[in-house]
Amino acid sequence: MTYSLTGKLALVTGGSRGLGKSISGALAAAGATVIVNYANDVESAEQTVKWIRDNGGEARAVQADVTDEEAVDQLIKQIGEETGGTIDILVNNATGAQPQLSIEESEWTDYEAQFRFFVKAPLLLTKAVLPGMKMKRSGRIINIGSEVVQLGNARFANYVTAKSAQLGMTRSWASELGPFGITVNVINPGFIPVEKHAETPADVLAQYQNNVPLQRMGVPDDIGNAIVFIAADEANFITGQSLSVNGGNTFGV
């Protein structure tokens, strides 16, 4: 079965590089028009848009800091003006720096920084796209989580805590928005090397991979493919779920 997203308008936060680039490409390849959001690196965003267009897809880059309320309102307004449409598929993917810190090294602001990306930004964006989704009585809100919620990695509680909060938020939103035909799910990548992991030592990758039942590192397209499925009409009875895409590295929710 091939999933079609023709006629859908998708917004991928942090869609310019890393997993977001693959998610943007996969949604566009399935027929969606994709808004590739970025914060700082316009060159990567334009390259991603060109890559999508060269492959026959439709995309445009829009800059916005998704942790800022005014910027999010402006982003959604700009998308409406430029496309004449409303968002059908929202992928909350953007991330900032992810410092690994012991408890003693941590300040509240380190936790707050992660909450800004994984709780505040999805809240701002979801509020902004809801009027259009409620009017259409359909929509997809897809949060990018992480397997760290299952693993509880040491010295990483700022990130783990925020991703855990995002999971609870996903379930609550699924309950609230189900009656409107809007599904809310979280997709949990395993460790999937992207551009920023170029310097990761081979032994670190090998050690991770050895524990993965499917015995390989994930690739960004593994996430893009899962997102296309969850975004498709065929997944319209799936909501409030936590789907790990990590070769079996974790089990359970």
Ligand SMILES: NC(=O)c1ccc[n+]([C@@H]2O[C@H](COP(=O)([O-])OP(=O)(O)OC[C@H]3O[C@@H](n4cnc5c(N)ncnc54)[C@H](OP(=O)(O)O)[C@@H]3O)[C@@H](O)[C@H]2O)c1
């Ligand atoms: N890669 C993995 O192994 C892995 C594993 C588990 C979960 N995840 C999750 O997957 C998602 C993507 O991770 P990644 O590793 O692909 O990230 P990444 O390569 O670091 O890319 C981050 C993206 O977010 C954008 N961004 C940063 N600050 C922003 C802001 N304030 N507003 C809007 N966009 C902003 C960046 O744009 P600029 O370049 O313009 O700043 C970039 O497009 C995250 O939610 C992450 O937690 C990743």
